[in-house]
Amino acid sequence: MFIHFPKNRENEPSLRPIGVFDSGIGGLTVVRALRDLLPHEDIFYIGDTARLPYGGKSKATIERYSIEISGLLLAENAKLIVVACNTSSSLAIAKLHEILRVPVVGVIAPGARAAVKETRIGHVGVIGTRSTIKSEAYERAIQALNPVVRVTSQACPLLVPLVEEAWLKEEVTREVLHRYLDPIIAAGIDTLVLGCTHYPLLAPLIQEVAGPGVHLVDSAKNCAVAVKQTLMESSLENVIEKAGKLNVALTDSSSSFLATARQALQLQIDSLETRIVQSMVLVEMA
Ligand code: DGL
Helix, strand or coil: CCCCCCCCCCCCHHHCCEEEEECCCCCHHHHHHHHHHCCCCCEEEEECCCCCCCCCCCHHHHHHHHHHHHHHHHHCCCCEEEECCHHHHHHHHHHHHHHCCCCEECCHHHHHHHHHHHCCCCEEEEEECHHHHHHCHHHHHHHHHCCCCEEEEEECCCHHHHHHCCCCCCHHHHHHHHHHHHHHHHCCCCEEEEECCCHHHHHHHHHHHHCCCCEEEEHHHHHHHHHHHHHHHCCCCCCCCCCCCEEEEECCCCCCHHHHHHHHHCCCCCEEEECCCCCCCCCCCC
16 A cells, blocks of 8 residues: 655746645635635645535545545645645644645634634634534644633534535525524524634624624634745745636536535636546555
């Protein structure tokens, strides 16, 4: 068994694209935030739509998928990899830090930092996929920053399909949100981390359901801030004044959600391709 990554082409490092991946299209919320903050950067985005959802899968599977997709981004000469998926960030980021030689930025640490900064009463809510919530990655990150802050978490497995159906304002979505959020609001949180990259698309409805007393922390925006800082610290920021390109590749040829996300996020996509994921495990035949 061996892991094979194609060699990076030599290039001026700062001109190389930022590589971003998610299990699907939800990570485009992170791309939107990156576009706003770093307009000159080229971005290569891969959505693993062939294997979506990641949200209920095991750590071993999420690690393997994340390594394979990172390999595709390195083949695109990515100078930094953004894990624009809370599930991968929760379960695979340590592995990616260990094996990749480019900087890796996830969504958990930036979201946790923003939540600790925002909370006035020291009680934060976190919503995410089942795997993200089960991993307790947000609890650990928040408590490492401030052990006094209490965290109340809630897995919301129905939200990703609702977002993918583009039911962003429907009554049924409001009802589902009440079922998930009412108990954590009643527990007394004043800050709520949107711990899944699909959820920023539901932010207006989540804010209505949670009420004006609850501050929403968007992990996408905070991740973009962390990317900018990492690029500056590593002298990798592209300072050439031109509009950055956005190239998107999906691992399956169809995704109806792409049109929704593109429209909701007002993203200009310069190219759209399909990529086959190459398994990192090659079994040698006798
Ligand atoms: N984008 C994933 C996340 O942020 C959710 C979608 C999925 O379950 O694959 O956790």
